[in-house]
Every structure is written in structure tokens, then in C-alpha cells.
Amino acid sequence: MLFNLSLTAPTPVALLGLPLDSIMSTQGVMVMLLVAYAGAMWMFLKSAPKVYTVMVSDMEVARHFYEGMLNLPAAEVPLHYYYNYEQTLGTAGLDPMYMGGATSFANQGALSSPEGLWYQLRKNTQLHIVSGASLGHRNQHRHVCFDHNCLEYILMRVQLSGVQHKIRNEKPLNFLVKDYDNQVIELAEIDD
Structure with a gap:
């Protein structure tokens, strides 16, 4: 019995329908940072x-x-x-x-x-x-x-x-x- 152990790249994990490489791009990281900053400011001003x-x-x-x-x-x-x-x-x-x-x-x-x-x-x-x-x-x-x-x-x-x-x-x-x-x-x- 022969096993085919082909090493293929796993499918990129998607977040909100976006592939991992676009989330981890410079723009993706900047968007995540801006969202985190907006959330922190909202919590700060709410309190x-x-x-x-x-x-x-x-x-x-x-x-x-x-x-x-x-x-x-x-x-x-x-x-x-x-x-x-x-x-x-x-x-x-x-x-x-x-x-x-x-x-x-x-x-x-x-x-x-x-x-x-x-x-x-x-x-x-x-x-x-x-x-x-x-x-x-x-x-x-x-x-x-x-x-x-x-x-x-x-x-x-x-x-x-x-x-x-x-x-x-x-x-x-x-x-x-x-x-x-x-x-x-x-x-x-x-x-x-």
C-alpha cells in the first residue's frame, strides 16, 4: 500500500472573507490598529x-x-x-x-x-x-x-x-x- 504524502500549502485562514495575507499586510495591520484605537478611545470617553x-x-x-x-x-x-x-x-x-x-x-x-x-x-x-x-x-x-x-x-x-x-x-x-x-x-x- 502506497501513501501519497504530498505537502501542499494549507488553505489560508480567512477572517471576514479576507485571506490571511491581506489581513497581515501593512494596510490590514493599520486597519486593525485603528479599530483597536477607536475602541480604546470609546471606552475611555464612555467611562x-x-x-x-x-x-x-x-x-x-x-x-x-x-x-x-x-x-x-x-x-x-x-x-x-x-x-x-x-x-x-x-x-x-x-x-x-x-x-x-x-x-x-x-x-x-x-x-x-x-x-x-x-x-x-x-x-x-x-x-x-x-x-x-x-x-x-x-x-x-x-x-x-x-x-x-x-x-x-x-x-x-x-x-x-x-x-x-x-x-x-x-x-x-x-x-x-x-x-x-x-x-x-x-x-x-x-x-x-
Whole structure:
């Protein structure tokens, strides 16, 4: 009995219908690396905390209010802010006209860096306080925000802390609080 032991090359393993030699080509490796990088970035950004930004007229008044009266714990600056990710998503072309009142180049810098005050609102939710809001009528300190949910969280914290407050408007949300020095702070949602 004779055995035919011919050594033939095995059929190339296919992945998604592509032969192994095209998967292992330079282009194939580059595509796999790009897919892996996209997956890693998606996981990184998905795990990043939700960040609400509030613009205030006076950083020291804000520090006393959020740390002292509301007792919000300080938070670490999220990693994606080190790379200027969220600040460039809409503020790059922000016209100083929308800032209200006199703005300077000093407080415009707060929009392009992770500086400011950082507080933990909830488990995976942070509050970023930046300067740039103008004083309200009768020189009330203003805290303005573009997100309704953010101000709802702050209002809930105000109510739980027993801070004296008055809701002026539900939509857009606008309420007043008094700080330790009896200064009136207006927290207002900016309707876009």
C-alpha cells in the first residue's frame, strides 16, 4: 500500500472573507490598529464623568457657596479635560458678546483650560466652575449654565442643605440664594 504524502500549502485562514495575507499586510495591520484605537478611545470617553460647566461672576463667592454652603466635595480634573477635549466642542468660536458685560482676555482663558473649580455632584457627575459671567441687575452674583439638569442638581443640593432660596422661574430655571454674607446669588439657565 502506497501513501501519497504530498505537502501542499494549507488553505489560508480567512477572517471576514479576507485571506490571511491581506489581513497581515501593512494596510490590514493599520486597519486593525485603528479599530483597536477607536475602541480604546470609546471606552475611555464612555467611562469619563459627565461634566457640567457653570460660569460665575466671582470665583471666591462661588468657592464659598459650593464648598461652604452646599458642602460639595472637590473633584479631580477628568483626564479628558487635560487634552482640551470638551472645551473645544463649541467654545472655540464663542463670541465675547454672548459672555455679557465686560470680558477680558484673562477670564476668556478659563474657557480653554481645565482651570477653575471642580466639584463632585454625583457618583459620575462633576461640576466645573469657570469665570466669565457678568454681574446681574443690582450687582447680584450670577451663576449661569446652559444645562437644565445641572441647575436641577444644584437646586436639589440647595434644598437639602436648607439654604434660603427663591425660585423665580421654572423654564428656563432661575432661582436666587443668599450666601453667608447675605449676598444674593442668581443661578440661571441660559436658554439656547
